[in-house]
Amino acid sequence: MPDRRLIEQLRPPKKQVDFKRPYNWLHENEPGVDGRILSVNTLFLTNKECSFKCVMCDLWKETLDRPTPAGAIPEQIRFGLEKLPEAQMVKLYNNGNFFDKKAIPPQDHAAIARLLQPFDTILLENHPKLCNSSVLEFQRLLHGQLEIAMGLESIHPDVLPRLNKQLTTDDFKKAADFLMKNGIRTRAFVLLNPPFCTDPRENIEWALKAVQFAFDCGVDTCSVIPTRPGNGMMDRLLTEGSFVPPTLKALEETFDRALQLDQGRVFADTWDLEKFSDCDDCFSARKERLERMNLQQKVLPRATCINSCRSMP
Numbered sequence: 001m002p003d004r005r006l007i008e009q010l011r012p013p014k015k016q017v018d019f020k021r022p023y024n025w026l027h028e029n030e031p032g033v034d035g036r037i038l039s040v041n042t043l044f045l046t047n048k049e050c051s052f053k054c055v056m057c058d059l060w061k062e063t064l065d066r067p068t069p070a071g072a073i074p075e076q077i078r079f080g081l082e083k084l085p086e087a088q089m090v091k092l093y094n095n096g097n098f099f100d101k102k103a104i105p106p107q108d109h110a111a112i113a114r115l116l117q118p119f120d121t122i123l124l125e126n127h128p129k130l131c132n133s134s135v136l137e138f139q140r141l142l143h144g145q146l147e148i149a150m151g152l153e154s155i156h157p158d159v160l161p162r163l164n165k166q167l168t169t170d171d172f173k174k175a176a177d178f179l180m181k182n183g184i185r186t187r188a189f190v191l192l193n194p195p196f197c198t199d200p201r202e203n204i205e206w207a208l209k210a211v212q213f214a215f216d217c218g219v220d221t222c223s224v225i226p227t228r229p230g231n232g233m234m235d236r237l238l239t240e241g242s243f244v245p246p247t248l249k250a251l252e253e254t255f256d257r258a259l260q261l262d263q264g265r266v267f268a269d270t271w272d273l274e275k276f277s278d279c280d281d282c283f284s285a286r287k288e289r290l291e292r293m294n295l296q297q298k299v300l301p302r303a304t305c306i307n308s309c310r311s312m313p
Helices: 002-009 072-082 108-114 133-139 169-181 201-217 234-242 247-260 280-296
Strands: 024-031 037-044 087-093 121-125 145-153 185-192 221-226 265-268
Touching: 024 280, 037 072, 072 108, 108 133, 133 234, 145 169, 145 201, 169 185, 169 201, 169 265, 185 201, 185 247, 201 221, 201 247, 221 247, 247 280, 265 280
Parallel strands: 037 087, 087 121, 121 145, 145 185, 185 221, 221 265
Antiparallel strands: 024 037
């Protein structure tokens, strides 16, 4: 397993960020647990880098090298929400763990909660091992429904221990149980084609097994994320043959079959999706299909290609 020092040594430079500003924000829609389409404001917060150095992670690129100053996160949220329209749901993505005290100072929790009062649902991301009493204390400050998104990544017995995530499937299940018993909804991130599993068919099957495992744990929602190169470590593993990027066709099959489980919401991550396409002629139609499926939560007819490319089933 690559060690922490090697993971950090292979990184390209970080981007310049301002601790007083979120590094991005957007307005989008997604279906709620009852099927109704919700308006969503998403803020990408600037804070201290995650303490877990996962092999596949590239989220550190827009983080701070030092603990987040007190007052910075409420200011970022205030600034970002002023740029966005009203919404029913807010997502606070912070490239790590909301309940890492060095990332989001606990003394800012009350101010953050006041800013989130207008929202019916508040989604935060957090490592399963950091789902503890701090989550419950923050929940008590909120007016809306709290939802925690956790990275499950994979349940492959040879892959998960090598991701440097310091997580087991038991850890994930315990966290999900803890959150649900306290009225907190849960969401899982699942990787398609994580490193250390290089057979294309196996990768699809293991991603589906991870989705099923998450639903068996009581998770409401699963997001399937194509694993990307570009963080240094993943590029080395690609060169060594220990990582094979997924194809758009593989994501389509995985998403179709995960939706057909009909056990909860499933989303396909379409960010930077063109990296996984091998045909410019049909890419736009295929991306649009995935985005419509994200909203409608049902399998739609596959797009066709004017050139009958090999990407078609």
